[in-house]
Amino acid sequence: MKTTDEKNNFLQNLLLWREKHIKDKQFVLLLSFLVGIFTALAAYILKFLVEYIKEFLTENFDTTGANWLYLVYPVVGIFVTGLFIRKIVRDDIGHGVTKILYAISRKQSRIKRHNVWSSVCASAITIGFGGSVGAEAPIVLTGSAIGSNLGSLFRMDHKTLMLLVGCGAAGAVSGIFKAPIAGVVFTLEVLMMDLTMAFLLPLLITSVTAASVSYLLTGTEAMFQFHLDYPFSLERIPYAIALGIFCGLVAWYFTRSMNWIEDIFRRYKNPYVKFLIGSAMLSVLIFLFPPMYGEGYDTISLLLNGASISDWETVMNNSLFYGNAHLLVLYLILIILFKVFASSATNGGGGCGGIFAPSLFLGCIAGFVFSYVCNEFNIGNTYIPEKNFALMGMAGLMSGVMHAPLTGVFLIAELTGGYGLFLPLMIVSVCAYLTIIVFEPHSIYSMRLAKSGELITHHKDKAVLTLMNMDSVIETDFLTVRPDMDLAQMVKTISQSGRNLFPVVDIRNELIGVVVLDDIRNIIFRQELYHRYHVAEFMVVPKARIITTDSMEVVMEKFDSTNSWNLPVVDENNKYIGCVSKSKVLSTYRQMMVDLSAE
Numbered sequence: 001m002k003t004t005d006e007k008n009n010f011l012q013n014l015l016l017w018r019e020k021h022i023k024d025k026q027f028v029l030l031l032s033f034l035v036g037i038f039t040a041l042a043a044y045i046l047k048f049l050v051e052y053i054k055e056f057l058t059e060n061f062d063t064t065g066a067n068w069l070y071l072v073y074p075v076v077g078i079f080v081t082g083l084f085i086r087k088i089v090r091d092d093i094g095h096g097v098t099k100i101l102y103a104i105s106r107k108q109s110r111i112k113r114h115n116v117w118s119s120v121c122a123s124a125i126t127i128g129f130g131g132s133v134g135a136e137a138p139i140v141l142t143g144s145a146i147g148s149n150l151g152s153l154f155r156m157d158h159k160t161l162m163l164l165v166g167c168g169a170a171g172a173v174s175g176i177f178k179a180p181i182a183g184v185v186f187t188l189e190v191l192m193m194d195l196t197m198a199f200l201l202p203l204l205i206t207s208v209t210a211a212s213v214s215y216l217l218t219g220t221e222a223m224f225q226f227h228l229d230y231p232f233s234l235e236r237i238p239y240a241i242a243l244g245i246f247c248g249l250v251a252w253y254f255t256r257s258m259n260w261i262e263d264i265f266r267r268y269k270n271p272y273v274k275f276l277i278g279s280a281m282l283s284v285l286i287f288l289f290p291p292m293y294g295e296g297y298d299t300i301s302l303l304l305n306g307a308s309i310s311d312w313e314t315v316m317n318n319s320l321f322y323g324n325a326h327l328l329v330l331y332l333i334l335i336i337l338f339k340v341f342a343s344s345a346t347n348g349g350g351g352c353g354g355i356f357a358p359s360l361f362l363g364c365i366a367g368f369v370f371s372y373v374c375n376e377f378n379i380g381n382t383y384i385p386e387k388n389f390a391l392m393g394m395a396g397l398m399s400g401v402m403h404a405p406l407t408g409v410f411l412i413a414e415l416t417g418g419y420g421l422f423l424p425l426m427i428v429s430v431c432a433y434l435t436i437i438v439f440e441p442h443s444i445y446s447m448r449l450a451k452s453g454e455l456i457t458h459h460k461d462k463a464v465l466t467l468m469n470m471d472s473v474i475e476t477d478f479l480t481v482r483p484d485m486d487l488a489q490m491v492k493t494i495s496q497s498g499r500n501l502f503p504v505v506d507i508r509n510e511l512i513g514v515v516v517l518d519d520i521r522n523i524i525f526r527q528e529l530y531h532r533y534h535v536a537e538f539m540v541v542p543k544a545r546i547i548t549t550d551s552m553e554v555v556m557e558k559f560d561s562t563n564s565w566n567l568p569v570v571d572e573n574n575k576y577i578g579c580v581s582k583s584k585v586l587s588t589y590r591q592m593m594v595d596l597s598a599e
Contacts (some may be wrong), residue, residue, distance in 0.1 A: 015155060028160055030148055032167045032202035036209025039143035039171030040152075043210070044217050046120045046135050046142075047176065051127025054294055062364020063317040066510050068316075070130070070287040075279040075344075077129025081122050082275055082350030089118045094347055097137050097354070097445040100144045100165060100191060110152060110160035115145035115585075122352035130286055130293045132342035136176055139356020143172030163199055166191055167206040175210035177223055179414035182407055183207040189404040190445065224297070226304050226416035230385040232424050235287035238426045239384055243370050244396050250336060250366050251400025252436050255444045258355070259342040265348030278349015289335050292320040292342045296361035303368045303390045312368075312386075329372060332365050344590045355444060359398045360415075367393020391418050395425045396432035405429040405437070470548060470555075474569055476578040481515060481535050482503050487523065488530035490515065501566045503576055504539045511568055511576045513539035523538065545570050546580055555580060 016029060061067045072558045085093060093099075093115065103111050119138035127135055147168030151161045166187045174183030184203045268274050286292050291299040299315055306312045313325040319330050371389035374380070391412060401407035408429040413419050439445070479497045481490060481504055493502065500517035520538050523529050543562035546555055546569045558567060559582050569577040 018154065024160075027154075028053060028156075028163065028524065029205055031147075031154070031156075031164060033209050035143070035147045035150060035164060035167045036171045036174075036206040037213055038146045039139075039168055039206070040175035040210040040213035040217070041138050042116075042120060042142050042146065043172060043175035044214065046124055046139050049120075049124035050127045050135055050294070053124065053159065054130075054394065057129065057295070061318055064322055065318075066287065066320045067290075067318055068287070070290060070293065071283045074130040074132075074282045074286055074293075076485045077131055078125050078130070078275060078279045078282065078346065078349045078351045081126045081131075081352055082271060084122055085118075085350065085352065086271060089114055089122070091118075093119050093122060093138075093141070093569055095137075095445075097140055097169075097190065099141055100169060101446060103144070104147070104162055104165060104191065109148055111145040111148040111165065113145070113149055115141055116149060117142070119145075119352060123354075126346060126351035126353050127294050130282070131346040131351040131353055132282060132292045132294070132296075132339065132358065133346045133351065133353020134295050134355060134357025134360075135353065136173065138352060139176050140169045140172040140354070143168035143170075143175075147171075148459065159197070163202055167202050170203045171206040171210035173411075174207040175214045177411060177415055178211055178214050178218075178220075179411050180204075180207040180211040182411035182414050183210065185410050186404065186407045188444070189407050190402055215251065216374045222415060222417040224301055224304055224416045226387070228388070228417050228418065228420045230383075231389070232386055232421055235382050236384065237427065239371075239374065239380070239382070239389070240392065240427040241431050243367060243389060243392060244428040244433050246370055246395030247366055247428060248364060248400045248432040248435025249395055250362060251432060252439045254340050254358075254362065254397075254401055255436070255440055256448075258344050258444065259447070261341065261344035265344070271350060274348055275350050278345040278347075278351070281345040282342055282349065285338055285345070288320065289331075289338065289342075291315055291335060291361075292339060293471055295357035297357070298392075300364045300394070302362060303364050304387050306387070329369060329376075332369050335363060335366055336369070351420070355401060355409050356398075359401045360394045363394035363397030364390045365393070366397060388421060388424070390568055391416055391421060392424050392428045396428040399429040400432040400436040401444050403433060403446075405433040408432075409412060454464030455485055470550070473552075473555075473580050473586060473588055474578040475581060478503055478566075478568075478579040480576065482506070483512060483534070483536035483539065485535045486531050487520075487533040488527075490535055491524050491530065492521070494524065499566070501568075501579065503579065504569045505576045509576050510574045511542070511545065511570050514542045514568060515539050542568050545574075547572060548577060552585070555585065559585070 022030070025474050057073055060070070091112065091114065100111070103109055109400070119142045123135050123138035127133060142400040144165045145168065147164035147166070148161055151164040156164070169191055170183035170187040173186045174180045184200070184207050187203055209449055265274055265278065268277070302315055303312065309325050309328065313328055316322050316324065316328070316331055321327055339358060339362055343355060368386050368390040371386045372395065374384045375386070395408040395412040398411065399405040403409070409422070409425045412425055413422060418425070479493050479502060481493055481502050483504055483506065494517065502515040503511055504513040504515060505514055505559060515535060515538065521538065524534065543564050544558040544567055546558060546567050548571050565582045566579050568579050571577055
């Protein structure tokens with residue numbers, strides 16, 4: 001067995017051989033190819049585990065009535081997942097896409113090694129036992145972790161690591177959905193990657209590779225079977241617009257409700273209290289509404305392929321509502337209202353999963369209910385195909401929840417093969433997106449980061465400021481002075497410094513003011529005043545203080561509002577840390593802009 005030193009020597013030799021024989025650009029393409037293979041395999045393993053656990057637990061359920069085991073399985077799943085996360089992983093692995101965005105903006109695109117496997121295990125247990133969440137966000141975090149750690153292994157720079165994180169996300173979406181275009185678009189739209197050829201080509205390689213591996217493992221058919229019986233016609237455009245607005249409102253309800261419920265769970269510090277609340281809520285909801293069990297893809301397939309009420313009413317199988325076809329619409333509306341509680345309870349109680357699948361699930365039901373009601377009341381005297389609008393609703397809700405209209409369009413088209421509905425998919429997605437941004441400017445993934453100024457955006461100026469690290473611009477060569485020092489001591493300090501600003505600190509190193517050289521230039525050469533004046537008499541209050549927790553955008557706002565070139569930096573307790581000069585910030589900004597824009 002190789003020792004640690006032997007492994008390090010082998011890796012060092014491999015790195016040296018790579019640098020000598022393979023150029024950086026070609027090596028990045030090779031890494032993107034490997035990321036595509038590994039993410040597709042991870043996606044396959046996760047889907048297999050979820051389906052196997054679900055089939056094993058529910059294959060003997062009675063379809064004609066309620067099944068009491070629905071009250072048990074979700075509780076077991078959340079409990080086991082919570083133990084796994086607390087005792088084995090010992091780290092928070094929820095909110096996968098948010099963690100990726102944070103890693104890009106604040107951790108130099110470095111994602112912990114355990115994320116390569118921990119999210120797969122935790123989400124497989126959660127969803128297989130009935131957790132009302134999706135496997136896609138965990139696999140996106142897994143894919144990004146694969147890209148980040150593969151890049152770190154070969155000592156790639158920050159920019160390349162960011163690219164490989166994006167490749168991992170693209171490969172995960174492409175692999176789990178067999179949707180290579182959606183994988184690329186998701187990365188560009190949700191993770192805010194820069195649209196240059198240097199970024200786009202590796203993303204394409206990873207997506208195509210991941211999709212190809214998935215085709216080899218599971219066949220080439222689309223994830224959901226869909227046959228276009230009713231081609232889209234112009235008279236249905238107003239209905240598509242109305243559906244988009246409806247989906248945008250549902251997405252707004254889903255986003256706000258999920259944040260509200262998660263805030264309630266966050267108030268409780270004891271994980272067992274969270275478990276009791278979350279598992280009780282989830283098990284009751286799944287007992288009443290079995291379609292909420294797991295990802296809900298069976299319900300999506302049913303609504304996309306059903307042709308009559310006799311087909312659609314089977315959605316109420318395994319429940320107390322079985323055989324009551326007249327309650328179908330009410331049943332589905334209740335699912336729309338309570339699905340967010342089930343998903344939030346799953347994650348809040350200790351489970352692990354994402355909102356990809358809940359978005360698709362809710363969108364499908366929302367589109368079906370919209371069209372069914374229109375047909376039932378003969379609104380507009382035009383027939384609205386339920387299956388078509390169920391498909392379009394999936395794109396609309398995903399666009400609204402994720403603020404990603406292109407992802408919604410391409411993902412649904414690739415998931416179902418519904419390319420014949422490309423125009424209405426675009427109409428619904430755009431209308432849903434325009435509706436939700438009226439109420440919610442940020443997606444469910446990015447709103448917390450946006451509040452703290454840590455969100456990468458497509459606005460390149462803001463993106464560069466977000467990526468800049470405060471530690472990289474703080475300068476510590478500004479000499480400090482004490483308020484009791486006289487002018488003679490001040491002049492001696494000036495002679496030892498190349499700066500024109502001198503922070504004034506007390507014995508506790510707290511900042512109490514600054515001395516500006518220009519303010520005392522008229523007295524520093526008058527020796528008769530050297531022992532008459534003290535720093536406390538000519539120091540001034542700084543025009544602004546930069547706190548170490550400030551974002552770079554806030555820092556630049558302080559420079560602009562004060563018209564200063566140097567500002568002191570303090571921690572949250574007003575302890576002096578150093579100074580930031582505007583010239584240093586601008587220099588770092590220009591270099592990062594060059595790096596980001598380089599092809």
